[in-house]
Amino acid sequence: MQAEGRGLAIRCEELVHIYRTGDADVVAVRGVDLDVEAGERVALLGPSGSGKSTLLGMLGGLIPLSAGRAWIGDDEIGGLTERQLLRMRADRVGFVLQGAARNLLPYGTAIDNVRFAQRSISRARRADLLEPLELLDALGLASIAERPMAELAGGEQQRVALAVAVANGPGLLLADEPTSQLDEPARDAVLDLLEAVNERFGTTIVAVTHDEEVGRRLGRTVSMRFGQVGHEGRHGSQFTVVGKDGSVHLSDEVLADWPPGTRVVVERDGDHVRLTRRHP
Ligand code: ADP
Numbered sequence: 001m002q003a004e005g006r007g008l009a010i011r012c013e014e015l016v017h018i019y020r021t022g023d024a025d026v027v028a029v030r031g032v033d034l035d036v037e038a039g040e041r042v043a044l045l046g047p048s049g050s051g052k053s054t055l056l057g058m059l060g061g062l063i064p065l066s067a068g069r070a071w072i073g074d075d076e077i078g079g080l081t082e083r084q085l086l087r088m089r090a091d092r093v094g095f096v097l098q099g100a101a102r103n104l105l106p107y108g109t110a111i112d113n114v115r116f117a118q119r120s121i122s123r124a125r126r127a128d129l130l131e132p133l134e135l136l137d138a139l140g141l142a143s144i145a146e147r148p149m150a151e152l153a154g155g156e157q158q159r160v161a162l163a164v165a166v167a168n169g170p171g172l173l174l175a176d177e178p179t180s181q182l183d184e185p186a187r188d189a190v191l192d193l194l195e196a197v198n199e200r201f202g203t204t205i206v207a208v209t210h211d212e213e214v215g216r217r218l219g220r221t222v223s224m225r226f227g228q229v230g231h232e233g234r235h236g237s238q239f240t241v242v243g244k245d246g247s248v249h250l251s252d253e254v255l256a257d258w259p260p261g262t263r264v265v266v267e268r269d270g271d272h273v274r275l276t277r278r279h280p
Contacts, residue, residue, distance in 0.1 A: 007039035007204040008073040008171035015068035028054040030227035043215035046224035052208040061085040094165035096175040101157035117167035155186025175207040
């Protein structure tokens, strides 16, 4: 982690990803437009299968774009070669996949794991990075720095996994379900660590989550459904995003009473649009 971070902005225009399986194509991400400012913290919410992990993988250069364009900082990722994508991931993007703690060296200490993560960074760049203990200290992990991973609780391992993900001083941290399977105190500790990474180093954070509380703490939420962004929320206020095709996603609460196929009358009055259920 660099002593002084530089967050990377994200810009996505009509991103699409199609998984081509033998018999059927699955459109996992269908036309996502998204702007994230440098240093912003965003939670990607939505039901299982709505395309969150796929979108995260696309932003990290792990999953190719079937269509659309995306920029991480000044780099347009669709235009990068495989080698340049590898370099981007090594130098500028931290990625925490689900179950990342399982990939840590079990007999190594937290320090060993951070050191191991820094091994492939060029010596010139390493000079800009915090030493493993300094990094762990900055993230509130000094007390467990010398403990072997196998002895740590799940939440502690997850926090070390996040520290390892930022050991290369990334401008962007992408995390897939960083708080799943943790109890409330452990989840809050992980959220404190994400805040520390963001505030101390300016790192932009995008985290996939099922947990509304994670969304509340991160401040901005982007909710997906069927591969599209349907809702956004910022610091408590929620709004629906009008899709490219003119569609709007209704909240689950409204959908419970108005299932798909319900006919509504749409009336416009200045800035207001009123939807009224039409009874047959
Ligand atoms: P989420 O993270 O919101 O649960 P995903 O991005 O994992 O959603 O999945 C979006 C859609 O893509 C789902 O329909 C899922 O079944 C499908 N999918 C995900 N990964 C693959 C894959 N490797 N091959 C085929 N389909 C996939």
